[in-house]
Amino acid sequence: MSSMDIGIDLGTTTVIIYCKDEGAVLSEPSVVAVKRKTEEVVAVGEEAYKMLGKAPDRLEVIKPMSDGVISDYSATEVMIKFFLQKVFGGSILKPRVCLCVPSQITGVESRAVVDSAVSAGARKVYLIEEPVAAALGAGLDITHPNGTMIVDVGGGTTDIAVLSLNGIVTKHSIKVAGNKLDDMIIKHMKDFHSLLIGEQTARQIKTEVGCAYPREDDKEVLVRGRNLLTGLPQQITVGWKEIYGAIKDPIDEIVHAAQQVIERTPPELVGDVFENGMVLTGGGSLLHGLDTLLTEKTRIQARIADDPIHCVARGTSMAFDYLDKLYDGFVDTGIKMK
Known part of the structure; x- marks a missing residue:
C-alpha cells in the first residue's frame, strides 16, 4: 500500500475503502456474523452477507450501520478493524482515515464513528459530510462562486446539498434511500x-x-x-x-427533499444550479428513471455521475487535499493514537 491516507465510505449497505493513488481497494457489505452466546466473530463482510436469512439460531447476523449511523458500536469496531487489516495487512504505519457521515449527523453519532475508527487502528481521523465527498468524487469544482447541487442516494440516507465557494449553502438529509x-x-x-x-x-x-x-x-x-x-x-x-x-411514496420523499433544498437556496445560486444541473451519486441513483423524475419535478436537469457507487468513497479519499480549503463540511476531530 503506497499511501497511508485512506477514505472510507462507511455505508449502511456497503463499506468502500478508497486510496487516492490506487482507487477502490475494498468493497464489502456492512454485515457482521457472531455467535449469540459468546459474541465471537464468525464472519465479516461478504461472508457474513451470505448468511443473511440463512444462519442457524446459534448465529446472529448484524448490520452495524442503520440509516447512515452506527447502531451497534462493538460490531462496527470489529468490522472496521477487519477491513483495515485486510487492506493494510501487517503494515507498521497506521493510516490517517477520513470517513464520510450524513450531513445532519449529531455530535454523539460523530463521536461514535470517530471512536470506532480510532479503536480500529487509525492514526488520525477526519469526518467529511457525504454531499461534499460526493461532489469531490464526482469531479465537481466547488471552489468557485458557482452553485453546484448534489443528490447522494445511499443505502440508509439521501443527502442533498447546494455547494459554492468551498462550503455548503443549503443541505438536507432524510433517512429514506x-x-x-x-x-x-x-x-x-x-x-x-x-x-x-x-x-x-x-x-x-x-x-x-x-x-x-x-x-x-x-x-x-x-x-x-x-x-x-x-x-x-x-x-x-x-x-x-x-x-x-x-x-412510489419513498421516491416522492426524495423528490420533495430536493425541492426543499432548492426552495431554501439563494436566488443567484438557483440560477447557477439551473444552468449547471444536479448530479446524482450513490447506488440508489441507478434506480431506473430517478434522474428523469427529478428533472421533471424540479425543472433542473439531473444527470448520474460517472461511477456513482464509488463517488463518496473517492471524494472521501480526496478530502485530505482540502484540509485547509473547505469552510465547512469537513471536521478535524483532533484525535491521534499515541
Whole structure:
C-alpha cells in the first residue's frame, strides 16, 4: 500500500475503502456474523452477507450501520478493524482515515464513528459530510462562486446539498434511500401476495424491475419466497408497474427533499444550479428513471455521475487535499493514537 491516507465510505449497505493513488481497494457489505452466546466473530463482510436469512439460531447476523449511523458500536469496531487489516495487512504505519457521515449527523453519532475508527487502528481521523465527498468524487469544482447541487442516494440516507465557494449553502438529509425501497418491496409482497421474501430478494427485484418513472417495456421478474398462508415455497412473476406503485411514496420523499433544498437556496445560486444541473451519486441513483423524475419535478436537469457507487468513497479519499480549503463540511476531530 503506497499511501497511508485512506477514505472510507462507511455505508449502511456497503463499506468502500478508497486510496487516492490506487482507487477502490475494498468493497464489502456492512454485515457482521457472531455467535449469540459468546459474541465471537464468525464472519465479516461478504461472508457474513451470505448468511443473511440463512444462519442457524446459534448465529446472529448484524448490520452495524442503520440509516447512515452506527447502531451497534462493538460490531462496527470489529468490522472496521477487519477491513483495515485486510487492506493494510501487517503494515507498521497506521493510516490517517477520513470517513464520510450524513450531513445532519449529531455530535454523539460523530463521536461514535470517530471512536470506532480510532479503536480500529487509525492514526488520525477526519469526518467529511457525504454531499461534499460526493461532489469531490464526482469531479465537481466547488471552489468557485458557482452553485453546484448534489443528490447522494445511499443505502440508509439521501443527502442533498447546494455547494459554492468551498462550503455548503443549503443541505438536507432524510433517512429514506435504497434500504427503505427494499423494505417497501418486502411489505408489498407480504400484503398483496402473502409471500414472504428476504432482503436479498427484495434488492434483486428493485435492481431488475424497480423504477422511479414509468418504463417503456414490460419487464418482469420471477420472485421466490414462502407463502404465508400455506407455509410452502411459492414463485410468482411480478412486473415493473406493481413495484413502481410499491416504492412510489419513498421516491416522492426524495423528490420533495430536493425541492426543499432548492426552495431554501439563494436566488443567484438557483440560477447557477439551473444552468449547471444536479448530479446524482450513490447506488440508489441507478434506480431506473430517478434522474428523469427529478428533472421533471424540479425543472433542473439531473444527470448520474460517472461511477456513482464509488463517488463518496473517492471524494472521501480526496478530502485530505482540502484540509485547509473547505469552510465547512469537513471536521478535524483532533484525535491521534499515541
